Amino acid sequence: MPMEPSLSVVTLGVAHFGRSLDFYKKGLGWPTKATKRNNIAFFRLNGTVLALYNKDSLAEDVGVSPKGSGFPGITLAHNVRSEKEVDTLLSKVPRLGGKVVKKAQKASWGGYSGYFSDPDGHLWEVVYNPFWKLDRKGSIVLP
Amino acid sequence: MPMEPSLSVVTLGVAHFGRSLDFYKKGLGWPTKATKRNNIAFFRLNGTVLALYNKDSLAEDVGVSPKGSGFPGITLAHNVRSEKEVDTLLSKVPRLGGKVVKKAQKASWGGYSGYFSDPDGHLWEVVYNPFWKLDRKGSIVLP
Secondary structure, eight states, rough: OOOOOOOOOEEEESHHHHHHHIIIISSSOOOOSTTTSSSEEEEEOOOSSSEEEEEHHHHHHHHHHOOEOOOSSSSEEEESSSSHHHHHHHHHHHHHTTTEEHHHHHEETTEEEEEEEETTEEEEEEEETTTTEETSOEEEEOO | OOOOOOOOOOEEEEEEEHHHIIIIIIIIIOOEEEEEEEESEEEOOOOSSEEEEEEEHHHHHHOOOEEEEOSSSSSEEEESSSSSHHHHHHHHHHHTTTTEEEEEOTTTOEEEEEEEEEETOOOEEEEOOOOOOTTTSSEEEEE
């Protein structure tokens, strides 16, 4: 195997670091040591680390133009344990600084899901999949 | 805490499912049950699941236009345990169907990293961070 199957970090490029830090740290309540004076934040999730970093700086690090628009072609999903949890979470999002992009609804594949976007438009699906179990940390146990 | 700190799935929108499946399954060697006849692939990583799905269908699921171009504002990172591992992995990428976007080099923050893109341009950083340890599954142990 040329590359171990691991995803260490997902970095979200952000336009206003403080605003995004507020959304994830105060809004969603995710633990991090980062403060507004830092220019990068790390959140330890279930195996993967989520990072927030200035979008222009991120593009500079890659060595590409920071210009980009429209659908980014990547979505993040947060699986929960019931349809009710999907509803509850999405109902809280607007007052946390996020935006509901798609109201929760039954999906053709048998699940129940909706989408919200964070302050920079990064897309999070909140989803209940009755065919997938979650372990204690919230990680999916694939059938 | 309104939302548990977990990232269940990262879905990469792809233009040609078979090509992307080949890259991740045959190229990188990541285990999955998916075949070219499926239209979605799941790879169990270290806690998070990576999914491949047609980009237009993914946008349709969100309910947004599939149009988008330029820097997506999201990068994925694969941390390894030495500078040599970064070099070795990046040297293999071209013949697996990926493209080296940034050659491995010392970073100002003290690490060593480079970037490659998958067949759809999704950006993976391959990085050695001497300040972060990895557990057995390859997950970062934040200091």
